[in-house]
Amino acid sequence: MSDSAPVIDVRGLSKSFGSTQALDGLDLRVERGEVHGFLGPNGAGKTTTLRVLLGSVRADSGTATVLGLDPWSDVPALHARLAYVPGDVALWPNLTGGEVIDLLARLQGGHDATRRARLLEMFELDPTKKARSYSKGNRQKVALVAALASPAELYLFDEPTSGLDPLMEEQFRRCVRELKDDGRTVLLSSHILSEAEALSDRISIIRAGAVVETGALSDMRHLQRLVISAETEHELHGITDVPGLDDVVLEGNHLRCTVEPAHLAELLSHLTAAGIKTLESHPPSLEQLFLSHYGVRVDEDDHV
Amino acid sequence: MSEENAGTLAMLRLALRRDRVLLTSWVVGLAATAGFSAAATVELYPTEEQRVAAAEAINASAAVVALYGRIYDPTSLGAVSMIKLTALGAAIVGIVMLFIAIRHTRGEEEPGRLELLSGGRLGRRAPLTAALLLVSGASLALALLTAVANTAAGLPWTGSLAFGLGWGATALVYGTVGAVTAQVSDSARAARGLGLVVIAVTYVLRAVGDLAEPGPGPLSWLSPIGWNQQLRAYSGERWWVLVLPVVVSAGLVVVAYALRSRRDLGAGLRADRPGPAVGSLHTVGGLAWRLQGRILLAWAVAFVLFGLILGSMAGSVDKLLTSPAMKEFFEKIGGSAGLVDIFLGAMVAIIAAIAAAYGISAAARLRSEEVEGHAEPLLATATTRTRWATSHYAVALGGTALLMLLAGLSIGTSASAALGDWSQLARVLVAALAQIPAVWVVTSLVLLLFGWLPRWTAAVWGLLAAFVVVGEFGALWKLPEWVMDISPLRHAPTLPVGGSGVLPVVVLTLVAVALSAAGYSGWRRRDLAG
Secondary structure (H helix, E strand, C coil): CCCCCCCEEEEEEEEEECCEEEEEEEEEEECCCCEEEEECCCCCCHHHHHHHHCCCCCCCEEEEEECCECCCCCHHHHHCCEEEECCCCCCCCCCEHHHHHHHHHHHHCCCCHHHHHHHHHHCCCCCCCEHHHCCHHHHHHHHHHHHHHCCCCEEEEECCCCCCCHHHHHHHHHHHHHHHHCCCEEEEEECCHHHHHHHCCEEEEEECCEEEEEEEHHHHHHCCCEEEEEEECCCCCCHHHCCCEEEEEEECCEEEEEECHHHHHHHHHHHHHCCEEEEEEECCCHHHHHHHHHCCCCCHHHCC | CCHHHCCHHHHHHHHHHHHHHHHHHHHHHHHHHHHHHHHHHHHHCCCHHHHHHHHHHHHHCHHHHHHHCCCCCCCCHHHHHCHHHHHHHHHHHHHHHHHHHHHCCHHHHCCCHHHHHHCCCCCCCHHHHHHHHHHHHHHHHHHHHHHHHHHHCCCCHHHHHHHHHHHHHHHHHHHHHHHHHHHHCCCHHHHHHHHHHHHHHHHHHHHHHHHCCCCCCHHHHHCHHHHHHHCCCCCCCCHHHHHHHHHHHHHHHHHHHHHHCCCCCCCCCCCCCCCCCCCCCCCHHHHHHHHHHHHHHHHHHHHHHHHHHHHHHHHHCCCCCCCHHHHHHHHHCCHHHHHHHHHHHHHHHHHHHHHHHHHHHHHCHHHHHHHCCCHHHHHCCCCCHHHHHHHHHHHHHHHHHHHHHHHHHHHHHHHHHHHCCCHHHHHHHHHHHHCHHHHHHHHHHHHHHHHHCHHHCCHHHHHHHHHHHHHHHCCCCCCCHHHHCCCHHHHCCCCCCCHHHHHHHHHHHHHHHHHHHHHHHHHHHCCCCC
């Protein structure tokens, strides 16, 4: 396997459970050394994709290669090189957090004691407590510490921060950045957009079992409209004639709208003619980008 | 209804909705078993003479008295036909209700479902109250349905009503035992284990009591199963005995509520102590042992105690032969040595069926670990599926073998001491060990279903029940030989084990190997539950 080969290469993956089509021709490419955000709403097929990549379920059709190996048939060889944090962490109630961390790490092929200690401190986790008494967030921390304490080439995180408070979320981000600096590859499934936005080099948006869009965040913005909010001295006339304008709300001298970047200059000349008093323009947030794929109207007041 | 019980009706409706198939099939199935047995016996012993002869044979056999109790009116058709169901049947009824009570109390707390509901307007006592109402209703339904089934089969209605109410009362007692163990233990698994120990102990108490001369001894009165026998359905009913289970159930309900109010949701009575910060588990095998070892140890202790009691009863085999005609009859077919063999063989067979129950519960851990989401993180490490499945399957196989070894040693030792004949030890030990392959076949059925029909893994419990029922009632129901031959337990060699026992032992071992190989191959091919 050469260094330029993708770490994850998925083509035309399909999987159905009974009458439910969980994956429907999904393509996904994750390059070496990148943090790849895997975004989609609940039930879009994120977890099923990860479970195919782990060999927990077998795809009906399509191909998947992880680190150059077949995730279904090369389990021990592949799993020795990756680490996984499930979205819903179930622990054995009568084992302590420390015991679970050490067991998982050893089955993974060993871990670094100093790294383990540092992670426990970072995540403020008491390893002597029985798993029964852990909250959801603490159970998640156990899985995170176990995964992060063992060196791997590829890290698979399934909604890893869904139970963490903002402080811990920040610690998790630190860890992911360190992994990236270290040259590791990360696939981060999430429906928390700010998280993917803050961490990902590239993202893939999944909907109804298929990836509808993939690329760098900056590339995706080109496809998107700008959100404009302006106030002018004089009333705005004929503003609706400007091409590429949408979602227009005009109240006297106040305008709110979205515009295709290609027609921004035209809009600005109209506004200038009417005498601009205030002007706000911002790129759509990932949230809006995301929503536009589900046919939901972009509301410019509702940005993150 | 007080605030503490708010939402009880909603909980009860939820329980009925979840259990509509399960509970209905158990209640109808148990009542039907009684009805069919009654009908079959009516055909089997049409005359009073035949019934008296059968009853005398039963009362003369220590093995039968220990397992099922005595017949108090040899002329009564009902007493003869319900002998097995009065003790063994009552125990099965008790196990069902025990499990149902725990399922709806502690079993609901574990996965956090109850937590989910507590957000609504749900009183603290409501789940327990709902479970108790469910158990009471099911017990009453079972009582009436059984009475109807037996009456329809041709038995007198007063006796049938007593028999049905006896079952219902026994069900109620063990259901409330479940409500108490659910509060004491820190998991549903532990609550079920503790409840089963109570049932086993009360079963043995009445066995010892029934063997006393003249029976029943005082120990029989310490057992709800003993009460059910002493109610004497079809043998001049003693209705007042029904007061005992009702009063004890009421007492257990009070205890359950008191314990419930002392602990937090999801917690046991004892608070968790901190454990080691650094783990010593290195392998999935180590984990399986950690999860199952203590349970096996408890079973091992129970087996040794159970075995010592069963073996000690061998001494009373001779004493029961009071009628000279019976004595002569048995001398002819092999002498009192033959009688001892029949008794010890029956004890070993019974304990093998119990070991199979352990094997099923230990192997079924595979499915519960998978469903609860514990398997996935382990399988995401470098651990293969085969290796993980082997970790629990090995505990099941090794555990059943250990239990049978202990059973052989304990029954053999106490029987030898009781008979003053130490040659019995080796013979019983060999007989117990010869049962291991049959137990492994039952255990391996779990792996087979786990591999190919994972949702049906628990159905092996039904299969074991069917094997036991066919073994007990197959001949009575005149089932064809091939149907009875389906039970692996029937093929294990019995005392005295000679050269002819080698072939079945080898064949059963091969069957177990084939079943597990098939199970493994299914498990390697299928999707993980998620």
